[in-house]
Amino acid sequence: MDAVVNSSRVGCAKPDPRIYRLTAARAGAAVERCLFVDDTPANVEAAREVGMTALHFRGPHQLREALAPLLEPRTA
Known part of the structure; x- marks a missing residue:
């Protein structure tokens, strides 16, 4: 785990859209990849x-x- 997003520290919580965007950003991923x-x-x-x-x-x-599908070995 690279990051922890604590809603009490960032000032928003689920289901506020900001928490999802912030979490993706802290993970270094586009929301579409989450x-x-x-x-x-x-x-x-x-x-x-x-x-x-x-x-x-x-x-x-x-x-x-x-x-x-994410855990299956890929074949070349």
């Missing part, structure tokens, strides 16, 4: 609205499915 996972639908929708890929977490199987 995967946001949360169990609260409003937070997931807010992440989508700023351009993130977002997953409404309901169980580990769902997260495994979402991450599988």
Whole structure:
């Protein structure tokens, strides 16, 4: 982990769009390259609205499915 974004220190919290943009910036990634996972639908929708890929977490199987394409070995 390269950065921690603490909402009490930065002055905004989910689902405020600023927190998603700030987190992506601190990670050095464009929001379009971020995967946001949360169990609260409003937070997931807010992440989508700023351009993130977002997953409404309901169980580990769902997260495994979402991450599988990223974890599979690439063939040349």
